[in-house]
Amino acid sequence: MKHTISVLLQNKPGVLSRVTGLFSGRGFNIESLSVNQTLEADVSCLTLVTTGDDAIVEQITKQLHKLIDVIKVTDNSETDCVEREMILIRVKAEANTRAEVLRIIDIFRGKVVDVGPKTYMIEMTGNAHKLQAVVDLLRPIGIQEIVRTGTIAMIRAHKN
Amino acid sequence: MKISGAQAFIKCLEEQGVEVIFGFPGGAVIDLYDELLKQDKITHVLVRHEQAAVHAADAYGRVRGEVGVALATSGPGATNTVTGIASAYCDSIPMVVFTGQVPTMLIGNDAFQEVDIVGITRPVTKHNYLVKKAEDLVPTIREAFHIARTGRPGPVLVDLPKDVISAMINFPEPQPIKMRTYRPTYEPHPGQIEKACKAILKAKKPVIYAGGGVIASNSSEELTELATKLGIPVTMTLMGLGGFPGTHDLSMGMLGMHGTYYANMAVAHCDLLIAVGARFDDRVTGRIDAFAPHAKIIHVDIDPSSISKNVGVDIPIVADCKHALTAMNSWLDRTEACDAAATVKKHEPWRNEIDAWKKKHPLGYVQDSDIIKPQFVVEKLHELTGGNAIITTEVGQNQMWAAQFYKFNKPRNFMTSGGLGVMGYGFPAAIGAQMAAPNRTVIDIAGDGSLQMNIQELATARQYKCPVKIAILNNNYLGMVRQWQELFYDKQYSATVLDVAPDFVLLAQAYGAVGLRARKPSEVEPVIKEALATDNTVIMDFVIAREEGVFPMVPAGKATTEMLLV
Ligand SMILES: Cc1ncc(C[n+]2csc(CCOP(=O)(O)OP(=O)(O)O)c2C)c(N)n1
Numbered sequence A: 001m002k003h004t005i006s007v008l009l010q011n012k013p014g015v016l017s018r019v020t021g022l023f024s025g026r027g028f029n030i031e032s033l034s035v036n037q038t039l040e041a042d043v044s045c046l047t048l049v050t051t052g053d054d055a056i057v058e059q060i061t062k063q064l065h066k067l068i069d070v071i072k073v074t075d076n077s078e079t080d081c082v083e084r085e086m087i088l089i090r091v092k093a094e095a096n097t098r099a100e101v102l103r104i105i106d107i108f109r110g111k112v113v114d115v116g117p118k119t120y121m122i123e124m125t126g127n128a129h130k131l132q133a134v135v136d137l138l139r140p141i142g143i144q145e146i147v148r149t150g151t152i153a154m155i156r157a158h159k160n
Numbered sequence B: 001m002k003i004s005g006a007q008a009f010i011k012c013l014e015e016q017g018v019e020v021i022f023g024f025p026g027g028a029v030i031d032l033y034d035e036l037l038k039q040d041k042i043t044h045v046l047v048r049h050e051q052a053a054v055h056a057a058d059a060y061g062r063v064r065g066e067v068g069v070a071l072a073t074s075g076p077g078a079t080n081t082v083t084g085i086a087s088a089y090c091d092s093i094p095m096v097v098f099t100g101q102v103p104t105m106l107i108g109n110d111a112f113q114e115v116d117i118v119g120i121t122r123p124v125t126k127h128n129y130l131v132k133k134a135e136d137l138v139p140t141i142r143e144a145f146h147i148a149r150t151g152r153p154g155p156v157l158v159d160l161p162k163d164v165i166s167a168m169i170n171f172p173e174p175q176p177i178k179m180r181t182y183r184p185t186y187e188p189h190p191g192q193i194e195k196a197c198k199a200i201l202k203a204k205k206p207v208i209y210a211g212g213g214v215i216a217s218n219s220s221e222e223l224t225e226l227a228t229k230l231g232i233p234v235t236m237t238l239m240g241l242g243g244f245p246g247t248h249d250l251s252m253g254m255l256g257m258h259g260t261y262y263a264n265m266a267v268a269h270c271d272l273l274i275a276v277g278a279r280f281d282d283r284v285t286g287r288i289d290a291f292a293p294h295a296k297i298i299h300v301d302i303d304p305s306s307i308s309k310n311v312g313v314d315i316p317i318v319a320d321c322k323h324a325l326t327a328m329n330s331w332l333d334r335t336e337a338c339d340a341a342a343t344v345k346k347h348e349p350w351r352n353e354i355d356a357w358k359k360k361h362p363l364g365y366v367q368d369s370d371i372i373k374p375q376f377v378v379e380k381l382h383e384l385t386g387g388n389a390i391i392t393t394e395v396g397q398n399q400m401w402a403a404q405f406y407k408f409n410k411p412r413n414f415m416t417s418g419g420l421g422v423m424g425y426g427f428p429a430a431i432g433a434q435m436a437a438p439n440r441t442v443i444d445i446a447g448d449g450s451l452q453m454n455i456q457e458l459a460t461a462r463q464y465k466c467p468v469k470i471a472i473l474n475n476n477y478l479g480m481v482r483q484w485q486e487l488f489y490d491k492q493y494s495a496t497v498l499d500v501a502p503d504f505v506l507l508a509q510a511y512g513a514v515g516l517r518a519r520k521p522s523e524v525e526p527v528i529k530e531a532l533a534t535d536n537t538v539i540m541d542f543v544i545a546r547e548e549g550v551f552p553m554v555p556a557g558k559a560t561t562e563m564l565l566v
């Protein structure tokens, strides 16, 4: 099963390699990874997506926790959270396909951020499923290149 | 007043109570060596290979229950420490290793003798540091010692660039260490203690499975109290030997691949397994689904990631073993439902069952008249030292015979490279142990192959007047590998015959040490007696039955009940 895990880290040199080294060294896999500063300048938030059964994911969270520079580990699969990725897509946009491309990205609330003589660059955010759906729809029209961020996640506010 | 980084380094060691460090110099740490010479509180032991410095620091720390310290220069000095660090990491040994580094402005330049030792040792240290700013030096060293000795202990490496050591700094006052991200749990959860105790009182066939955590947390007294209070049989891992008295009626000796028949049978048939400071290593469990199949499992460990890692646990207790055992003992003492004497009696049929296994297949060997059996040597060593020596081992058959036949009654008397199994550990470890306990008898039970991996340390032993005794169980083979080849590879002894071997007696003499040899069983005792009476480093070369095997043996991947017994 897929798990999105958020890790709060001390923002120090080499910390990221401790995390990734742990995954490669113990044979856990990382499907996507994203990391940046939080509100506190000396704390980073790293979000990673991994797969494994419950025992493996339990080991992953415990091992992450054991790293001296790790402040907090949350397995978001246990909570109700918002997950987002961002994608940039360079898609063929010639006279006969332009309208179709615009229609598709409009449905998914993407936008065109760069226009070339025969291509559009499209920017879009969403969860992994939604972005995959867009890629699948645009592929027959002619995708030249995609770049995709890792997933980031935030827990929803408690209702009531 | 400002002092140099090197002076601050010495002050930090003093502050931590360090009396002995093991090291080897080089350009990057020459400033540290200059300062070491100017003081007399800290003894520096000059080894002949950096790996030996780390093993020596490992054993020094284990004997003393303190943090061992090793020092090496940058580049090759640093890389030579890696095996020792990895061994200490696998065995959870508290240690701080200092390495020199090229000046900060050269880092990343492929400078002379530059290696990224922090990167290299990341997976084999509890934590490591590259000190980039001189003002971070002192707080980093303090934090390194704190991390090494607290929680689940382990090695910490501190990499010291040359300009950091030579910079002038203010020496900050010591402050209590507060780390936002590192707060090990020492106290057990009372609810879990109660659950565990109730399960213990309910059990009919309980077994205590004690590991190195019992030694690390100094809780062998508390463990012994629990076991004897309720009459619970105890088995120990290689790292746990001495955690419970080996000659006690309740001791079943070691379990696992070369454990006793009765310990493995007891674990296979128990209804409650009380794991204390042990980690369900594959050499202990054998085929995992056949390990303690009928048992409820209680697991006490300070490292949450050890719990349910290999074997699912019913009652986890994350705590220091000493705190947890103390809490269990006091719960049992104050609970009316616990009638200790009745419980001891209740377990009698279970102990009888175990005794029957013991009678059926005791640990044993046949000593005939003309050729020395290695087990006989170990038994004689035990007898002639009154069981009171500090024993280190190399790796292989020698290590297993030592574990099986030297009955350790006290903790911190047995040093072996358990988790990593490093050939070449035993001799430098013996030097470290001797430096830690100058008045004790220290014996390295050695294999002829392993000893050659750090034989150069004869010079160190002589230089520091360490009267360590080396007992070579000389089979002229890489015996343990040969045993596997005999049993599972059709006796194809590929690369396990040591065709050329030194004359160890002459070799000892070449270093100014004493060499003795025994070829016949009748010569064993006189040789040991002479060695023990000699105030010098001694090699005892015991020419043993070449193809003797270590038994019982659980073949890799088999259930622990599927033992080869011969
Ligand atoms: C550094 C290292 N290399 C290789 C091994 C694999 N190995 C394990 S036991 C052994 C044989 C050891 O031979 P010896 O020291 O003579 O001990 P014996 O088994 O004969 O008692 C070997 C090669 C090891 N444990 N460590």
Ligand SMILES: [Mg+2]
Residues within 6 Å of the ligand: B447, B448, B449, B473, B474, B475, B476, B477, B478, B479
């Ligand atoms: Mg040998």
